Amino acid sequence: MLFERRVTRRVEVGSVSVGGSAPISVQSMTTTKTANVEATLQQIYALAGAGADIVRCTCNDLDAAEGLAQIIPRSPVPIVADIHFQYRLALAALDAGVACLRLNPGNIRKPEHIRTVAMEARDRGVPIRIGVNGGSLDPDIEERYGMTPVALVESAKRELGHFEAVDFDNVKISVKASDVRLMVESYRLLADTVDFPLHLGVTEAGPLPGGVLKGTAGIATLLNEGIGDTIRFSLTADPIEEVKVGKQLLEVLGLRERSGLDLIACPSCGRAEVDVIEVAANAQEALAKLDIPIQVAVMGCVVNGPGEAKGADLGIAAGRQRGHLFVRGKVVKVVPEDKMVDSLVEWAEKISEAGIEGALADADLGAEAEAEADRAALLESQGEDVNSTEKTVDIIRRR
16 A cells, blocks of 8 residues: 655754655764864764765753854754753753754653743744653653553653643654654554654664664654654664665655665576676675666576566676676676676766666667577576476475
8 A cells, every 4th residue: 555645744954844745854963072063063074975964963061052053054954953851951052053953851841941942942943853762751651651652642742732832833753762663653643643744763773784674664664654754763883874774765765866876686596697696796886986876786697687677777687607788678788797797887877977868879789689599598408497396386286
């Protein structure tokens, strides 16, 4: 079932729109001490270069707030201040010029403090993310509801109540948890309860590769249901990895245009004529350096390869010590096996410069006929059923 994207309000985080019909944005958070202005700016620029739309920095003391005042005018992306416990630091971050605040309802609990921050944000036109976290719920809420989706959503609703008391609704919300199922169910309930834009994430997902699996399981599930307006992978890794994974996920789901290499490869089978894993790895390394938004396929055989990967911009299939190079399923060149990766790089550059049609126009005459001869020869020697499943089925039926 294909879900339409949930209709939400729209908030402006500096120059980046979140919610409404705005593209789903990717966020990350710096790991430097915010008071170390140059180191933090260096990381912000690296994150922006990797594709981060919004970057969050901790504001855990006055030195950090003063650092934000120097960072924000030089940042290439909007900066969100992460606030815990001290509401005065939220006010200081607003003075520094942040594009958004993130408040955790679990650790700023006095209503008068919350309302003071909301009034100041309201007057400045700065949005606030209500960042509910399963690990820091108000004790009374957890005691009443347990660690449940209802508890996380009730925490967000309580914070909204404080905001509503001072006529502030410039809000986005997250209800994160480290348990994927709890996270998913919490966001589903929240999406049915409010129309504010939602920031998706599985908190404390951990190191690679498990953290990516957890984050993807939660975030992709919700995005496929039309829920979510901005995302962050919370990985125990270089934050650049968070951005890369976030972008890749949106591209894989068709929620963003491809911005870099998407390499697909077959898992190999009895027809494979080359070490697909090795060729794919070499191709990945060589093509990634080009920084071209292209989908490339590496296939182990020429019998099924070009047909199975005909949707790819470019691909190669191995057979009889040669590689059949194809563009959108049409064989354009037959190259020696040891030149397959080099040929992929050459034709990727050609597609980048001349487009798909230009590359197709440069196809070798006779390449398709030559490829078909290889395919026919392999079929003759290997047969239609290279893994002998028909023989196996016949044996089963004779029992």
